[in-house]
Amino acid sequence: MDIATILGLILGFGLILVSIAMGGGGLGPFIDIPSGMIVFGGAIAASLINFPLKNNLGAFGVIMKCFLFKLPDAADTIAQFKQFAEIVRKDGLLALEDKVSEIKDDYMRRGMEALIGGASAEEISELLETELAYIQTRHVNGKKIIDSCGAAAPAFGMIGTLIGLVQMLRALDDPSKIGGGMATALLTTLYGALVANVVCIPLAGKLETRSMEETMIRELMIKGITLLGEGATPRAVGEQLLTFLAPKTRSSIEPKAA
Numbered sequence: 001m002d003i004a005t006i007l008g009l010i011l012g013f014g015l016i017l018v019s020i021a022m023g024g025g026g027l028g029p030f031i032d033i034p035s036g037m038i039v040f041g042g043a044i045a046a047s048l049i050n051f052p053l054k055n056n057l058g059a060f061g062v063i064m065k066c067f068l069f070k071l072p073d074a075a076d077t078i079a080q081f082k083q084f085a086e087i088v089r090k091d092g093l094l095a096l097e098d099k100v101s102e103i104k105d106d107y108m109r110r111g112m113e114a115l116i117g118g119a120s121a122e123e124i125s126e127l128l129e130t131e132l133a134y135i136q137t138r139h140v141n142g143k144k145i146i147d148s149c150g151a152a153a154p155a156f157g158m159i160g161t162l163i164g165l166v167q168m169l170r171a172l173d174d175p176s177k178i179g180g181g182m183a184t185a186l187l188t189t190l191y192g193a194l195v196a197n198v199v200c201i202p203l204a205g206k207l208e209t210r211s212m213e214e215t216m217i218r219e220l221m222i223k224g225i226t227l228l229g230e231g232a233t234p235r236a237v238g239e240q241l242l243t244f245l246a247p248k249t250r251s252s253i254e255p256k257a258a
Contacts, residue, residue: 005066005206012198035160035187039195042156043149050148055141062142066206071217072105078241081224084112085234093228107131107218111225121229128222132215139211143204150200157192161185220244 020030047056080103087095096116103109107128114124164185168178220241227237 002067002069002206005203008202009198012202013194016194016198029183030187030190032183032187035184035191038160038163038184038188039153039156039191042159043152043195046152046156047145047148051141051145056145058138059142059145062138062207063146063203065210066203069210071213072108074217074220074245077108077217077220077224078238081228081241082234082238084224084228085232085237088228088231089233096228105221108221108225111221115225115229121226124229125222125226128218128225132218132222135218136211136215139207139214143207143211146200146204146207150196150204153195153200154189154192157189160188160192164188216244 017027020027051059084096084099087099093116096112100109100112100116103112111124111128114127115121119127162185164182168182168185171178223244224237224241227240232240
């Protein structure tokens with residue numbers, strides 16, 4: 001579970017709620033169902049118009065990666081490949097059959113099974129890179145949907161503001177109706193800003209970061225499997241896989257991967 005995403009959302013909404021409470025009057029004046037319908041319903045409608053239903057439904061699974069998805073640790077993966085290289089060097093590729101069941105990551109396990117099954121390193125690399133390309137496509141589509149909602153929410157907030165102003169101007173002769181029109185006018189703008197800047201834009205940024213992290217670890221796995229297929233030494237495997245990491249993190253990971 002990604003604690004940072006949860007803490008960020010709690011902190012963002014919490015600070016806003018505390019600020020409202022400190023101003024007096026409670027949350028009641030800031031709750032307006034028509035405003036919520038315009039902003040939330042409008043953002044969902046815009047997404048449904050922009051993207052096929054299948055993409056919209058699939059976006060929920062992608063968004064969950066902001067909260068629940070956990071990638072394999074780079075240091076553990078490098079250490080695992082070095083261990084595999086030692087086994088291959090001593091006993092050959094078939095000796096890895098007993099180790100495949102210990103691999104928790106499905107992507108890496110499929111690649112290792114193909115390698116043990118006799119596929120060449122080039123064939124496995126092409127297979128895994130194709131799968132990675134589709135993973136990246138799903139990430140991009142999910143991010144586009146969130147970006148679309150983030151762009152649409154403030155726009156529908158402005159639409160709600162205009163609706164509220166029209167209602168207010170039409171009711172100038174009836175002071176009792178002016179308050180409702182003004183509330184709709186202001187709260188839709190507020191809701192649109194909250195949806196865009198507290199939810200959609202940050203989640204889209206987190207998805208982009210998650211996609212980059214997953215791409216890196218998947219490419220590391222592809223390289224590791226390729227090196228095993230080529231019969232590289234454990235030392236060569238460790239040194240080449242460490243190049244996927246930033247120089248500042250290598251010094252802390254090298255002892256763990258050694």
